[in-house]
Amino acid sequence: MKKEDCIFCKIANGEIPSTTIYEDEDFLCFLDVNPASRGHALIVPKEHYADLYEMDQELLKKAIVLAQKIGKEMKEKLGCDGLNLVQNNDEASGQTVFHFHLHLIPRYNNDGVGISWKPGSLTQEDKEELKALLTPGRPLE
Ligand code: 5GP
Ligand code: ZN
Numbered sequence: 657m658k659k660e661d662c663i664f665c666k667i668a669n670g671e672i673p674s675t676t677i678y679e680d681e682d683f684l685c686f687l688d689v690n691p692a693s694r695g696h697a698l699i700v701p702k703e704h705y706a707d708l709y710e711m712d713q714e715l716l717k718k719a720i721v722l723a724q725k726i727g728k729e730m731k732e733k734l735g736c737d738g739l740n741l742v743q744n745n746d747e748a749s750g751q752t753v754f755h756f757h758l759h760l761i762p763r764y765n766n767d768g769v770g771i772s773w774k775p776g777s778l779t780q781e782d783k784e785e786l787k788a789l790l791t792p793g794r795p796l797e
Contacts, residue, residue, distance in 0.1 A: 659704040664755035668702045677724060682715055685726055688759070692769050695734045695762040699723060703723045705756045707745040720759055738763035740771050 666672040667686065674686035675693050677697060688696040699719055705711040711719075727739050741758040743753035763769060 659755070662755050664700050664705055664753055664757065665704050668700065673684040676723070682718060683722055685722070685760075692761050693763060693767055695736065696728055697726065697760045699726070699760065701756055706754045707756055708743060708753065709745065711756045723758055725762060726760055730760065735761050736762035737765045742771065
């Protein structure tokens with residue numbers, strides 16, 4: 657299934673060029689056109705799934721294994737000091753392309769790449785409420 661006007665479907669179809677560093681029957685991995693760091697790449701399924709919620713479970717498993725494989729290559733060949741995996745869902749999270757993708761962002765000591773948040777605090781009330789809401793199989797009250 658391909659989706660009209662989806663930029664990553666067009667890349668997967670070869671309608672739009674990309675700098676592809678890996679391809680198999682299920683996935684492409686290509687360099688991000690506006691990289692956060694040297695080597696920033698995206699793992700993208702060839703089929704269209706909008707986000708994590710829609711993504712096929714077997715492909716999801718393969719995607720994380722592929723991230724391990726490419727991440728190891730990055731560590732060895734780019735000499736990066738760290739690696740962030742980032743995966744955005746919905747606009748509120750910063751998702752801009754609504755075709756599932758996994759960012760591989762190589763990190764270098766003191767690179768200033770801003771993947772961070774201000775640590776908050778978790779009250780006892782938060783703990784109880786969130787545990788009750790989010791524990792799988794527990795009824796929502
Ligand atoms: P999101 O914010 O949806 O998680 O990330 C989308 C990413 O796709 C962005 O980092 C953006 O730079 C990248 N991107 C958007 N359009 C293109 C494109 O046409 N080619 C490539 N290689 N990357 C793209
Ligand atoms: Zn698509």
